[in-house]
Amino acid sequence: MGEMVASTLAQEGVSRVFSSISTKLDDRASRAHNVRRLDIALSRMEYAFERTAKMPITCVSLLRRWKMLMSAYNEGVHLLNKHKLPAALEGHAETGQVVVRSSYYYLQRIATAAYFSLSSLASGLNKQQCLSSSVVQIFEGYADSADKFVADVESACPLRRDTFFPYPFVRQLLQGRSFIYPVRVEGSLLLFGMNPVVLEGRGVEACIWYKRFYSERLDGLLLVLRLSESTDIVGAAIDCVRSFASLLNLPAQEAIIGHLTQLPNLQEISDSYAPPRVRFEKNFASLSTGLRPDPLCCQRVGHGPSVNGTNSSELSHLFQEQIIYFSFSCYVSALEYNLPSTSDEALRLNVGFSPHAGHFSISFVAEAMRSKYEHFPFGSIEQTVDMTRSRSVEFLIGQPEVKDYTVFWKSRHGHAFFEVVKPRIDMAAVPKASGSRYNTRSAAAKRKRS
Known part of the structure; x- marks a missing residue:
């Protein structure tokens, strides 16, 4: 058992x-x-x-x-x-x-x-x-x-497919073609450039730039935006210029706006194809991602996140949603800039706006002058513009040795900078067209004779 x-x-x-x-x-x-x-x-x-x-x-x-x-x-x-x-x-x-x-x-x-x-x-x-x-x-x-x-x-x-494009050159941009188009208008040399890039997950983005050489001075515009077949490139650029001029209480920049309005009439621009720059696509991708980490932020609600109940995305209300970056360089007279100068001295104004940048956990305003760098309490973009104007008067006029003054406005969603510079006259020159290259010999000789 x-x-x-x-x-x-x-x-x-x-x-x-x-x-x-x-x-x-x-x-x-x-x-x-x-x-x-x-x-x-x-x-x-x-x-x-x-x-x-x-x-x-x-x-x-x-x-x-x-x-x-x-x-x-x-x-x-x-x-x-x-x-x-x-x-x-x-x-x-x-x-x-x-x-x-x-x-x-x-x-x-x-x-x-x-x-x-x-x-x-x-x-x-x-x-x-x-x-x-x-x-x-x-x-x-x-x-x-x-x-x-x-x-x-x-x-x-x-x-x-058979799609309507607002301008003849938009189709070429969507095909990845770049343009550089020179034209002379009223004694000024104008350069228009367009460089598109197809980026995975971000769609088609384009870098639009404009330079105007005149009277030994140089104005410039740089615009980076997301592109579609219906994008009004010229309208977006003009809107940015007007927003910038209104924010800084400056003249409406009618000359530059007038030149931009002529861009759609340049029918032969489609024949001004330029090969892409070396490493441009890789550098552009890095720049664009840094300026707008999330390509779809603000797309639905029209503004970015709030901080302590306060809207911190003022720039996304000043610029259209597809704008990634806008910068502008121009000369303004001391009188236009409300500087207490006895002469109508020319100052160079450089500004830049990144409506969707956000690399900081806090918002702040910083001032840079010579080797000094000082932080200030964060305020609205309008308050920062007022600060730039008043303190640039104090330093550029009160201290002749100071040649430039810069203010950085950094919110958690949107960045901007404002720079006022006393230009060095001996460095300004009007380039003279010579094929695809430009030189300043004639301008330098003219200054020497005078």
């Missing part, structure tokens, strides 16, 4: 051992299957990103969808690598090798997608000990959305 009991117990023990082994094998197979499914889903998303990377996306809704898909993709790669490591350890235990395939696309893109953070979905998934089929289904749904995203981008591509 005792022998029978012992035999029964032994059989039950063996059965439990085999059952446990079988369960572990099934669990391992199921986990490996789910890992493969997740890997395939992520590869489908990679294809969508690669397929659309250089396509001119001009619809903000598509850029917003790209952002959501990229966030989900980052979560999926994080989850995949977490569950691949144990599988690799088990699969290669005998040889001592560990193989974990990280996504090449993820490694390539993680720097440009750095502003995406893992959502609560990833936080919840990371706490799970196993990769369930239901979790994989979520990412397979994302992969389906990525397939639809590719189709929508292709159908919405402005270069593949």
Whole structure:
């Protein structure tokens, strides 16, 4: 009788051992299957990103969808690598090798997608000990959305359909063509330049610049904005100039506005193609990302985040939402600038606005003069302009040795700077056109004779 009991117990023990082994094998197979499914889903998303990377996306809704898909993709790669490591350890235990395939696309893109953070979905998934089929289904749904995203981008591509463009040169800009166009107007040499760049996740952005050489002086304008087939480039530039002049209580800059209004009439500008500058695209991408880390901020609500209940995004109300950066350089007389000067002395005014920049955890105003750098309590942009005007009077007029005065306005959402300079007359010159190059010999000789 005792022998029978012992035999029964032994059989039950063996059965439990085999059952446990079988369960572990099934669990391992199921986990490996789910890992493969997740890997395939992520590869489908990679294809969508690669397929659309250089396509001119001009619809903000598509850029917003790209952002959501990229966030989900980052979560999926994080989850995949977490569950691949144990599988690799088990699969290669005998040889001592560990193989974990990280996504090449993820490694390539993680720097440009750095502003995406893992959502609560990833936080919840990371706490799970196993990769369930239901979790994989979520990412397979994302992969389906990525397939639809590719189709929508292709159908919405402005270069593949009969689309109205406000100016003849907009189509060339969306094709990635750059322009440099010189023209002489009333004794002034004008240079217009346009440099577009297609940036993944940001759409098409363009750098528009203007320079005017006249009477041994130089005015300049630089505008960086997101571009679409309906963008009124000239209108946006004129709006920026007027906003700047109104903010600083300066004359309306009618001469420059008049030159900008002539730009749509320059029909032959489409033949003024210029090759892109060396490393321009890479440098532009770095600059644009720094000036507007989130390309879709303020797109819906028209302003950025608030700080302590106070709106800290004043610049996004002064400039159109698609404006990334605007700077302007011009000469103003001491009388125009309300300086107590006995002569109508010319001063150089340089200003710059980044409506969506935000690199600081606090808002502040800083003053730079010679080697001194001093902080002031944060105030509105109008208060900072008043401070710039009054203190530049104090230093530039009261202290002749001071040649420049700069104020930086840094909010948590939007930056600006204002610089007033006493120009060195011997450094100002009107360049003379000579093919594609300019020189100042004639201007220097003229000053020498006088």
